Amino acid sequence: MPDEAHPLTARGGNDTSAPASAPSGAPAHGxxxxxxxxxxxxxxxxxxAGLTPARSSGSSSRVRARLARLGVQRSTPYNPVxxxxxxxxxxxxxxxxxxxxxxxxRAYQVAERWHRGQxxxxxxxxxxxxxxxxxxxxxxxxxxxTLMAGLLHDTVEDTExxxxxxxxxxxxxxx
Numbered sequence: 001m002p003d004e005a006h007p008l009t010a011r012g013g014n015d016t017s018a019p020a021s022a023p024s025g026a027p028a029h030g031x032x033x034x035x036x037x038x039x040x041x042x043x044x045x046x047x048x049a050g051l052t053p054a055r056s057s058g059s060s061s062r063v064r065a066r067l068a069r070l071g072v073q074r075s076t077p078y079n080p081v082x083x084x085x086x087x088x089x090x091x092x093x094x095x096x097x098x099x100x101x102x103x104x105x106r107a108y109q110v111a112e113r114w115h116r117g118q119x120x121x122x123x124x125x126x127x128x129x130x131x132x133x134x135x136x137x138x139x140x141x142x143x144x145x146t147l148m149a150g151l152l153h154d155t156v157e158d159t160e161x162x163x164x165x166x167x168x169x170x171x172x173x174x175x
Contacts, residue, residue: 078105085131088138089147100144107148107170114159130154145173 078086078101086101111130118126134150142150148170155161167175 079108082108085135085138088135092138092141104144104147104151107151110161110169111151111155114155114161118158148174
């Protein structure tokens with residue numbers, strides 16, 4: 001009975017005999033869809049008025065957006081700046097293992113860190129030059145050690161990151 005009283009207040013205050021007679025008399029009056037539509041409307045308004053359903057729909061959309069962002073990160077676990085370069089490397093050597101790609105990424109991180117704040121005459125960040133050089137080397141089919149050397153070639157010339165440190169961090173082949 002309390003459920004029947006709630007739609008009555010939503011419909012506009014009809015007397016209590018109307019809900020009992022409306023289902024049987026609705027087809028005769030041609031108003032059959034209206035009471036059920038109003039009742040459905042009243043039922044759909046009740047959950048929307050509550051805090052939990054509204055929060056869960058907003059929360060679920062936020063969760064979906066967060067998962068979508070995480071999905072993108074999972075599909076490309078490397079720095080997005082390096083993705084064009086790494087795509088070329090993978091194209092040249094489809095069997096390259098992730099450790100080789102990680103080494104290239106590590107060389108980029110070191111170069112980027114040491115060139116941070118430096119600008120080219122054009123005003124572009126300095127790291128764009130070693131990255132462009134390395135992309136050309138990748139297009140020529142060079143191996144990962146050569147690509148790492150390309151990323152780091154100006155680091156030893158233009159920063160305090162010396163050749164001994166480079167040799168210690170990346171080995172003789174890259175240095």
